[in-house]
Amino acid sequence: MAHHDEDRAHELVELDLEDRPDGPAAAAAFSAGFGIFVLGLLTMLSEVSVSLHDWLERWEFDQGVGPLAGKTTLAAIAWAVSWIVVAALLRKRDVNLKVWFLFSLVLGILGAIGTFPPIFLSFAPE
Amino acid sequence: MELTTREVWTVLHGLVFGTVFLIAFAGGLAGLWSLRPGFLTTAGIRERMRRLYIGTWVMAVTAWVTVISGTWIVYPWYRAKLAASGGDDFAGCAGAALPSRSWSPRDFLLSDVSGTTHSWHEFGMEWKEHVAWASPFLATAVAFIVVYYGPRLVARPWLRAMVLVMFVAAFAAAAIGGAFGAFLNKVAPIV
Numbered sequence: 001m002a003h004h005d006e007d008r009a010h011e012l013v014e015l016d017l018e019d020r021p022d023g024p025a026a027a028a029a030f031s032a033g034f035g036i037f038v039l040g041l042l043t044m045l046s047e048v049s050v051s052l053h054d055w056l057e058r059w060e061f062d063q064g065v066g067p068l069a070g071k072t073t074l075a076a077i078a079w080a081v082s083w084i085v086v087a088a089l090l091r092k093r094d095v096n097l098k099v100w101f102l103f104s105l106v107l108g109i110l111g112a113i114g115t116f117p118p119i120f121l122s123f124a125p126e
Numbered sequence: 127m128e129l130t131t132r133e134v135w136t137v138l139h140g141l142v143f144g145t146v147f148l149i150a151f152a153g154g155l156a157g158l159w160s161l162r163p164g165f166l167t168t169a170g171i172r173e174r175m176r177r178l179y180i181g182t183w184v185m186a187v188t189a190w191v192t193v194i195s196g197t198w199i200v201y202p203w204y205r206a207k208l209a210a211s212g213g214d215d216f217a218g219c220a221g222a223a224l225p226s227r228s229w230s231p232r233d234f235l236l237s238d239v240s241g242t243t244h245s246w247h248e249f250g251m252e253w254k255e256h257v258a259w260a261s262p263f264l265a266t267a268v269a270f271i272v273v274y275y276g277p278r279l280v281a282r283p284w285l286r287a288m289v290l291v292m293f294v295a296a297f298a299a300a301a302i303g304g305a306f307g308a309f310l311n312k313v314a315p316i317v
Contacts, residue, residue, distance in 0.1 A: 001283065003278070003281070005278050005280075005281035008281040009127070009163040009164075009167045009280040011166060012171070014168045015171070015277055017276075017277060017278060020274065020278060022285070023131050024274055025271050027269040027276070029267060029271075029288055031267065032266075032267040035260075036259075036260045036263060039259055040256075043256050063202055064202030064205065065201060065202055068197060068201065068255055071256070072197055072259050075259060075263075076259075094273070097285060097288065100310070101284065101288045104289070111260070112257060112299075115217060115253065115256035115257045115260075117248060118249075118254040121248070
């Protein structure tokens, strides 16, 4: 599907731009939302499970960072890997950008809620 | 005039990188907002895009440098458990008015020896240390989209809206981190 960007914005005609699909933008937005979601999920689960908390702490490699090391490193890995995978799948495709954006937004909001202390600390054992 | 290594890193993490991030955000937001049909000439778009390419990537790189330096360099000094003695986790903080090398900012805040300070850690630091990591994910996605689509953003309202939302969210996450960082450094500085 061609986007005909020059028809919507005539000032682009002189720039002679090739068409580019929406897929790569959807992949970038999704991976950002997914990375935040994983961060929030791990933050909550770290309070629920002592064994997970201790495992996340092992990612600090004696630097004194604590479980934050595992939460943030794994979230960054999830962000990067999901971007590579989804970008490869959508590289040349046009997708419904609204749907991908709203889905990514929901993931990001859920993740952000998971990092809010009154929420994740409510999962901590008394 | 003298600064310890810890103070230098705290200033770099919170003030220097934060200022660069803020400047890049302000310029980027103005640039992205005006990428609309009929707002710019072709020459104006060319000029605007060059600044946006640089600004969004500066913001993304700064976000990464800030969270990595904060988590792996500054945070361990903040959270070290130094005050425990016997069965009391905060015995060493008795009578303290500020953190020192014998009790960390976290020890000091949780001990409540100088007023009701534990909420600064349990709410402020706990939120800051986590949510700030959303910023580099979002800022990198924005930088990629701006460079990949370039002037095409003018003609695609949903793509532009998506970029603006992610851009502002990246700033909001960093602002929470920055604001609580400034307050925490006032209440319990890393020394």
